[in-house]
Amino acid sequence: MVAKALKSFFRRVFSRMFGQKKELKMGFYGPPNAGKTSLANRICKDFTGEEIGSVSKVPHETRSVQFKEKVEISYKGKKMMFKIIDTPGIATKIDYEDFLKFKIKKKDAKNRAKEATQGVVESIKWLDDMDVVVIVLDATENPYNQVNITIIGNLVARKIPVLIVANKVDLRKANIKKIESAFPEYDVVGISARYGKNLEEFYESIFKLAKKV
Amino acid sequence: MAKKKSLGKIRGFSIQFLPYSELSGMDSTQRIKKILNIVLGNVILIIQGKIESHEESRLIEDTMAMIGHVKGFKGIELAVISGDNDGGFFVRIRRGLINAMGGGNLGALTIIGPATIVKEIKKNPKKIELLLDR
Ligand SMILES: Nc1nc2c(ncn2[C@@H]2O[C@H](COP(=O)(O)OP(=O)(O)OP(=O)(O)O)[C@@H](O)[C@H]2O)c(=O)[nH]1
Ligand SMILES: [Mg+2]
Numbered sequence: 233m234v235a236k237a238l239k240s241f242f243r244r245v246f247s248r249m250f251g252q253k254k255e256l257k258m259g260f261y262g263p264p265n266a267g268k269t270s271l272a273n274r275i276c277k278d279f280t281g282e283e284i285g286s287v288s289k290v291p292h293e294t295r296s297v298q299f300k301e302k303v304e305i306s307y308k309g310k311k312m313m314f315k316i317i318d319t320p321g322i323a324t325k326i327d328y329e330d331f332l333k334f335k336i337k338k339k340d341a342k343n344r345a346k347e348a349t350q351g352v353v354e355s356i357k358w359l360d361d362m363d364v365v366v367i368v369l370d371a372t373e374n375p376y377n378q379v380n381i382t383i384i385g386n387l388v389a390r391k392i393p394v395l396i397v398a399n400k401v402d403l404r405k406a407n408i409k410k411i412e413s414a415f416p417e418y419d420v421v422g423i424s425a426r427y428g429k430n431l432e433e434f435y436e437s438i439f440k441l442a443k444k445v
Numbered sequence: 446m447a448k449k450k451s452l453g454k455i456r457g458f459s460i461q462f463l464p465y466s467e468l469s470g471m472d473s474t475q476r477i478k479k480i481l482n483i484v485l486g487n488v489i490l491i492i493q494g495k496i497e498s499h500e501e502s503r504l505i506e507d508t509m510a511m512i513g514h515v516k517g518f519k520g521i522e523l524a525v526i527s528g529d530n531d532g533g534f535f536v537r538i539r540r541g542l543i544n545a546m547g548g549g550n551l552g553a554l555t556i557i558g559p560a561t562i563v564k565e566i567k568k569n570p571k572k573i574e575l576l577l578d579r
Contacts (some may be wrong), residue, residue, distance in 0.1 A: 349513065
């Protein structure tokens, strides 16, 4: 507790002395297949020209934490340096048989499942390290999922600011309202990571979020 | 073992109720171990109250570590029902549960079950509803 308070005190003092040069660690968390990598890619592409990782309709595509440093997000004259951290989707269950539907060979499916379980553990381990976290949810899915609540609960306990993104609003089944009523204490931004819809509001929210650190 | 309350059996699995008093004296490591031991025995566990969020994330980590090491284990389903939220599948059985446990306001309930069994029930939810209405 004390160490954490000191750390944040020094961070504030130093960033003031050296003019906000330090990058904020921004983690992308959420269930598998929600669009974390799609969104992280968009941001990285917009501001560095490079992507961060591969996207797939098969869940657990991201199976280890990947990051991009020195991503300077600038929007309407505001500028801020981030380290973007894309994490493996967190789940309470992983069955290799679920991957067979996607025409993945049994051996590869088993391997994917094994890596995915390790990825979940890695994601959780990294939670402690974040300055701010963007929770990416698939707006066509039920948000009252205990995994979402567990992640947010952990972030609240660690006093890490949270922004919730309701992704895939391009789909007709998307329901932002449901996500808003599930998490009334949080800002919820509806976007489409795939089609780049409403990213302006997302960037605006990111600057608001960074102020809470 | 203290008052374990088995609610019944449907084809090789049972439901066990764990009063909070059985967990309150334990530290996090002991709690998680106890919970996982029960669930690994093909039991759906219903805990009165809820565990801390850091314990939930530890539970997920330990669950992941067991997949691939415990034969047939594919993980868990986890739900906390506190009354007004919509927990999907589990909420439908909540009413039955409260009745089965003798009614009254029990506050939150945490339900943890082996993923394979919950998947089976989802295919045929009537089975468990019937059981709980008894
Ligand atoms: N329709 C629609 N599909 C999307 C959107 N964003 C992502 N997707 C799709 O959803 C799938 C999963 O996207 P990813 O970005 O890989 O999701 P993720 O959260 O990184 O998934 P994991 O790495 O498995 O945890 C892919 O098929 C994407 O094309 C969106 O805004 N709209
Ligand atoms: Mg990903």
